[in-house]
Amino acid sequence: RGRIQIFQYQVLKWLMALLVGSFVGLVGFFNNIAVENIAGYKLLLTSNLMRQNRNLEAFLLYMACNAVLAGSAAAVCAYLAPAAAGSGIPEVKAYLNGVDAHSILAPSTLFVKIIGSILGVSAGFMLGKEGPMVHTGACIAAMLGQGGSRRYGLTWNWIRYFKNDLDRRDLITCGAAAGVTAAFRAPVGGVLFALEEATTWWRSALLWRTFSTTAVSAIVLRSLIEYCRSGNCGLFGKGGLIMFDVSSRVTTYTATDIAAVILLGILGGLLGALFNHFVDRILRRYGVINEKGAPYKILMTVFISLVTSCCSFGLSSLSPCVPCPPELAPGKCPTIGRNGNYKKFWCPAGHYNALASLFFNTNDDAIRNLFSGGTDSEFGVYTLLTFFIGVYTLGLITYGVAVPSGLFIPVILSGASFGRLVGKVFGSGLDTGLFAIVGAASFLGGTMRMTVSVCVILLELTNDLLLLPLIMLVLLVSKTVADCFNKGVYEQIVRMKGLPFLEVHADACMRSLVASDVLSGPVITFSSVERVGSVVNTLRRTGHNGFPVIEEEPFAPAPELCGLVLRSHLIVLLNGRTFTRAPVKTGAAEVFRKLNPFDFAKVGSSGKAMEVDELRLTEEEMDMYVDLHPITNRSPYTVVENMSLAKAAVLFRDLGLRHMCVVPRTPGRPPVLGILTRHDFMPEYIRGLFENVLRE
Amino acid sequence: RGRIQIFQYQVLKWLMALLVGSFVGLVGFFNNIAVENIAGYKLLLTSNLMRQNRNLEAFLLYMACNAVLAGSAAAVCAYLAPAAAGSGIPEVKAYLNGVDAHSILAPSTLFVKIIGSILGVSAGFMLGKEGPMVHTGACIAAMLGQGGSRRYGLTWNWIRYFKNDLDRRDLITCGAAAGVTAAFRAPVGGVLFALEEATTWWRSALLWRTFSTTAVSAIVLRSLIEYCRSGNCGLFGKGGLIMFDVSSRVTTYTATDIAAVILLGILGGLLGALFNHFVDRILRRYGVINEKGAPYKILMTVFISLVTSCCSFGLSSLSPCVPCPPELAPGKCPTIGRNGNYKKFWCPAGHYNALASLFFNTNDDAIRNLFSGGTDSEFGVYTLLTFFIGVYTLGLITYGVAVPSGLFIPVILSGASFGRLVGKVFGSGLDTGLFAIVGAASFLGGTMRMTVSVCVILLELTNDLLLLPLIMLVLLVSKTVADCFNKGVYEQIVRMKGLPFLEVHADACMRSLVASDVLSGPVITFSSVERVGSVVNTLRRTGHNGFPVIEEEPFAPAPELCGLVLRSHLIVLLNGRTFTRAPVKTGAAEVFRKLNPFDFAKVGSSGKAMEVDELRLTEEEMDMYVDLHPITNRSPYTVVENMSLAKAAVLFRDLGLRHMCVVPRTPGRPPVLGILTRHDFMPEYIRGLFENVLRE
Structure with a gap:
């Protein structure tokens, strides 16, 4: 360049x-x-x-x-x-x-x-x-x-x-x-x-x-x-983005507080792991319903919506009205509509409905209300307990319905209510709003197993760096506890969806295997100058994306590995029609006179590459030869056949490869034994191959 | 395990x-x-x-x-x-x-x-x-x-x-x-x-x-x-660790402020790059003096100390006394000794010496004074200019003297004074203490080229997340500007010290070379069952740390690569004396009956591994055979000889290898052509090998 x-x-x-x-x-x-x-x-x-x-x-x-x-x-x-x-x-x-x-x-x-x-x-x-x-x-x-x-x-x-x-x-x-x-x-x-x-x-x-x-x-x-x-955005008030300003609330904390935080971490870890367990179960159950077609998806979503409405409205109506705390300014309690902490719901004047302040609200505002400081007495123990159970259950049954749905909010909400609950029960000297933040952290650590990012996000949300040690401590505890039971919720979902995800650590089953053990079937190769018809037929016959290219006579005294070509590049090359009647090297200059290097670029996620069936080649062209040298990757990463599969997996993952050639260890055999791809490194696949051996 | x-x-x-x-x-x-x-x-x-x-x-x-x-x-x-x-x-x-x-x-x-x-x-x-x-x-x-x-x-x-x-x-x-x-x-x-x-x-x-x-x-x-x-630590007062609480000073900023911040970014980038340039020059100059021996080092350090004392005391004494601002509480100005902003120095009562408040102080306190808000009028333009020039120069000549010395403080100090200066000159609506922070960020970005970490460190120091956009902006600008001139100061020093550091990107000269191009000399290999004497002699003769092991007759029909042994493992194995009279495989069990696997563990940075000369082997033992199979790494990473050197470098670096075997592409040649180590990937080495070719 x-x-x-x-x-x-x-x-x-x-x-x-x-x-x-x-x-x-x-x-x-x-x-x-x-x-x-x-x-x-x-x-x-x-x-x-x-x-x-x-x-x-x-x-x-x-x-x-x-x-x-x-x-x-x-x-x-x-x-x-x-x-x-x-x-x-x-x-x-x-x-x-x-x-x-x-x-x-x-x-x-x-x-x-x-x-x-x-x-x-x-x-x-x-x-x-x-x-x-x-x-x-x-x-x-x-x-x-x-x-x-x-x-x-x-x-x-x-x-x-x-x-x-x-x-x-x-x-x-x-x-x-x-x-x-x-x-x-x-x-x-x-x-x-x-x-x-x-x-x-x-x-x-x-x-x-x-x-x-x-x-x-x-x-x-x-x-x-x-x-x-400045009020130009309709009902968009203070709200929308969660941003809590709880500055200057914490200064020191005692040993009891630390104990409460550790307890919160343990409980958060347990409840988070349980959440993951149920999410997995429920997603599998929902998967069956969702497969029946779009109408079923819509029906189920509406059904869950009705349940949610009944819960939030119904539970709020069953909750008693509480008189406003007298020290509040008159406009502050009760409030109607958006914003504000003490919701009126259908209470008489001067009273508010605590549960409605949480349920009858957008989720963002509910979080803000839970996190807000100086409101120790607003929510009673029973209110918090009801809300926590409601949110935890609703969060579980909602994820998996066929709408875009994030897990952060239900987890933060249940964590925050649980944290406030623990804070109330412990009666510690700390503000219960602070406990809500710590509780949210513990639940996030327990379900998502993210630590540093959750910590920093919470810090940026609350704008209080003095909270840092408490949040760190609770995350440490909750993640450690939850890791004893299962994996993080996102990893679980990736696995459940069957996506071929390469894990950081090679699976234990790979340690006792070598690279050639997982090769399946004879490898399909091309000569460095190949007949067009044979390329086309091979591409039609198989779905492979990478093919080794072998340098053969008359270009080399003995067959040797020349490199690797990609399916998409082959199709572009064939479409360029730089064919010769005899098997000779045409060289790169000839090819790139017709084609631009950028024609070989990979198409995007919504684009569509040309398929082999779209090539319209005549009988005569099919009998001609094409030189693959210009599009061959001459330096593919290779492993020797007796390389440990675990080490090959490290190479494959760390270098982000898509194809890896396996070469023989001793001379006198074909120059390439096969190609390893992502699927060959999936533990399920390997376990399937060696079911009997590995069971022993 | x-x-x-x-x-x-x-x-x-x-x-x-x-x-x-x-x-x-x-x-x-x-x-x-x-x-x-x-x-x-x-x-x-x-x-x-x-x-x-x-x-x-x-x-x-x-x-x-x-x-x-x-x-x-x-x-x-x-x-x-x-x-x-x-x-x-x-x-x-x-x-x-x-x-x-x-x-x-x-x-x-x-x-x-x-x-x-x-x-x-x-x-x-x-x-x-x-x-x-x-x-x-x-x-x-x-x-x-x-x-x-x-x-x-x-x-x-x-x-x-x-x-x-x-x-x-x-x-x-x-x-x-x-x-x-x-x-x-x-x-x-x-x-x-x-x-x-x-x-x-x-x-x-x-x-x-x-x-x-x-x-x-x-x-x-x-x-x-x-x-x-609580006062239990002597003179340890509020101070020591920098921790500034500038909360609730910023709320909004105007376009002028943004312009000032961008200007500060550009200047910070320029001055930072200049700082790096001079640090490099001065370190090279000092290196010559330091090589003359310890007494020279001490003399030079004392000399620089005298210069620093003269500067800080002398410049302070030349600076005029300023009357205290009347709105301050009586105890606040002037202050004597540690802590406090308005230093008395030798001024009359009710007056303070602005330059002494910065110079005649620990560096931490000077930074705190520069960062402190609501002190717009404390430091005049000339005070700040003098201090900036003084700190910038002193910082340059101090780094490189033979004491442990960090670069953060001089850079932060000069950045902060420069930022305050710019803030003063611009006369923006923002607090000049805030400009000091932004200035410090711009200098840090300009010299160290760290961005995210500097930003987060400054946020944690100042405990004010609302500063974030300004600091990010200034870091973006200053790093981009400085990157046009030279590398970050730490990378420069690594390079100057001649440490074989593997860069992220393979050097351009590697792209046109293949792996076998940089192999030097014939490779030294061992047989899989080797005569003890030949191992000892080879270890004595060369300083290599890794040797390929070749499987030869009678263990294999033709020579093939068995794996790689490390020097340290060979010495431990020899010290275990599991020798046989005839060349036979003894197997791992025999070896590990005498030796513990942990005997092969790598010694730490202060520990000392056994040297080959410490082995006391008899003549008879030297004539016996030792089986290298148990200590051979059977899956070394290999590259084919015609692999692009740049791609080999990626493999070497990303997998953190120390040795990489180069194997032949065609049969009928030795099973391993050589070993690539870290030094073979150093651009200086490669350029040296191909001086004439690459110049063309």
Whole structure:
């Protein structure tokens, strides 16, 4: 590459990162404003009916609104892009591990993810918009990285530099980090999330670029919110993005507090592991229903919505009205509609309904109310207990319905209520709002097993660095406890979906095997100058993506490994029709006179590569020869046949390979014995091959 | 390994991490308390003399104190552990890249680093204790990881699990992170520093362990400081660890402020790059003097100390006395001795000396004064300009003297004064203390090129997350500007010291070469069952650390590569004396009846492996045979001779190899052509080999 091309590439790389940052920031803002307005309007209507004492009507209206919103979310999702259901974090994680699963990052997924998430959150489901936001960020990055969707003719010439796995993956990492930033307004937390949870390969250079992306996201978001503060955004009030200012509440803590925090860590770990266990069970159960088709998905979503509405409205109505604490300013208690802590619900003047302050609200506001300081007496033990059980159960049954649904919010809500509960019972000197934060941390540690990123996100949310030791301690305890039982929830989902995810540690079964043990069937190779017909037939016959190329007579005295060709490159080369009548080397110059190097670039997640059947070759052409040298990768990574499979797996994963050639150890045999791909390293596959041996 | 051993290993791993955390926290505290007391006592004595108007005596006393402290620091360093001089961060960085440089992490280095750093900082040098603290943390981790120093008989049986590169490196990463935490009280910043600057190989599991280590460090430090607040620690007052509370100063900023911040970023980048350029020049110049021997080192250190004293005292005395601002409380201005912002120096009552408030102080307090808010009028433009020039120059000439010296403090000080200066000149609506923070960030970005970690450290220092966008912006700008000129200061020093550091990107010269191009000389191999005498002679003759083992007749029909043996393993095996009269396979059982697998473990940085000359073998034994199979690594990573050197370099670096076998492509040649080691991938070496070719 020349100087100008390097410059173009650098400019593009940075421009892309910044564009991704601003787009994700914009979308995050749009999400929030939409949710705040839709949900706010819904709550306003219901509250107005209640103020006129038309309580039953209010309940029915509330239920109907939720059901309609839920139904439309499910419909959009089921008919347009089924891949948009769920959190999306496991899929992004798998993509960054090298799994090219179908349509994970397609533009239709992006669209449905945004719309579905807004409708789903507005429907009052016990789910969050944080996970979907991460997926949205990744989708935006993927779309920008391929220069818009080619289908709609939106491409740009410079973008060709991005048509490769590495740059695409980097950009999507940035997008995922920006998603977290847009969801939590936590730029440093976003970077750490990408590092800790999302990526498989991390490069130092990426830290810097990811950081810039999240910075842009945070700044865009911040300025837009600043603009909305002046009341230009409808019902968008103080709310939307969680941002708690609990500064200057903590100063010192005693041994009892530490004990309470450790206890909270242990319980959070246990309940988090239990949550993961049930999520797994319930997802499998739901999977059966969802497979029956789109109408079933919609019906189930509406059903869960009705249950949720009954729970939140019903439990609130069963809860007694409490007189307002007298020390509060008159406007503060009770409050109606959006914002505010002490909800009136249908209580008489001067009274508030504690459970409604949590349930009859958007989830973000419920979290804010739980985290708020100086409200020790607002929520009683029974209120908190009811809320905790409700949220924990609703969170479990909601995840898995066919709408974009994040796990952060249900986990934070149940953690926060549980933490406040523990704080109340212990009667420690610390503020119970603080216990709510620590409780949220313990549940997050218990389910997601992220530590540093959760800690930093919570710090950025609460803006209080003095909390750090407590949050760290509780995360340490809860993660350790939960790790004794099962894996993190995202890893579990990745595994349940059957995505071929390469784990960090090679499975134990690989240690006693060597590379040649898992090779299956005879290897399909090409000669370095091959007959066109044989290439075409081989490509039609097999679905393999990589083929070893063998240098044979007359180009070499004995057969030797020349390199590796990719299926997609072969098709492009054949389409170029640089054929010869006799088997001779044509050389690269001849090929690249007809084809541009960028014609060989990998197509994006929504693009479609040419298929072998689309080649229209005449009989005569099929009998001619094609020189594969120009498109052969001359330096494929190889392992000797008796290399330990575990060490081969390390090589495969750490270098992010897709194909690895196995070469013989002794002379006098074919120069390549086979090709190892990702599937050959899946423990399930290996265990299947050696079922009898390994059982012994 | 059995279940019990895995359990032991896990427990040990965590215990070690937590122990490292607490020890580093303790040492950090001890460092601070010592510096605060020594420097505080020195300043107190001088101030007392000045209060009696004996100004010349005060000056001489000040100068003498500094010179004595500096001289002893240099003496300790020059005579006991020359490796302790300088920052230590480049050395730690190189170690974690796989460079086993001599005595970098030895116990003597640790001791000198602590003592030397305390003396050096107390001597009023323009240097910090932060870099040395990182090195100290790494040394502590290294010492604990090898179970104390074997020389002093302090070992523990479980420690054997740690006698390998991977676990040792992980622990040292934790130590370095804890060092940053202890220096700045920034646990998250510590983790990010380790990730961004220190390590070459990063694993997700490490994030979690590093985080726990830094958490423990932070908690230990915090509780000890809490204890000292009650006045039990001599002159240790509010001070010691920088921790600024500038909360609630920023709310919004205008376009002018943003422009000022961008300007500050550009200037910071330029001045930072200039700083790096001069550091490199000056270090080379000093290197010549330092090579002349210990007395020269001490003399030069004392000389620089005298210059520093003259500067700080002299410039302060030339600065005029300013009347105290009337709105201050009476006790606040002027102040004498430690702490406080408005230093009296030798001014009349009701007046203060602005330059002395910065110069005549510990560096930590100077930073605190610069960062403090609501003091816009305290420092005039000329004061700041003088201080900036003084600090910038002193910082340059001080780094490189033979005492442990960190670069953070001089860079932060010059950045902060420069930032305040820009803030003053611009006359923006923001507090100038805030500009000082932004300025410090811009200089840190310009010299060290760390971004995320600097940002997080500054956030943790200032406890104000609202500053985030400004700091991010300034770091982005300053790093980008500075990257146009040269590399980060630590990378520069690594390169200058000639440490064989593997860069992330393979050098351009490697792209046109293949693996066999850089092989030098015939490869030295062993038979799989080799004559003892030939092994001993080969080991005596060469200094190589890895040898390919060839399976030959009668064990294989044709010669083939069996694996790789390490020098240290060969010596241990020979020392076990499992010899046979005829060349037969003895098998692993026979060998491990005499030797424990842990005998083959790698010795630590201070330990000493057995040398080949220490083997006392009889003539008869020399004629016997030894079976190398049990100690041969049967799965060495190999590359084919025509593999691109750049791709081989990626494999070598990403997998953290020390030896890589080059195998032939065609049959009928020796089964291994040579071994590639770290030195074969150094661009300087390759350029030397192909000087003529590459120049064309």
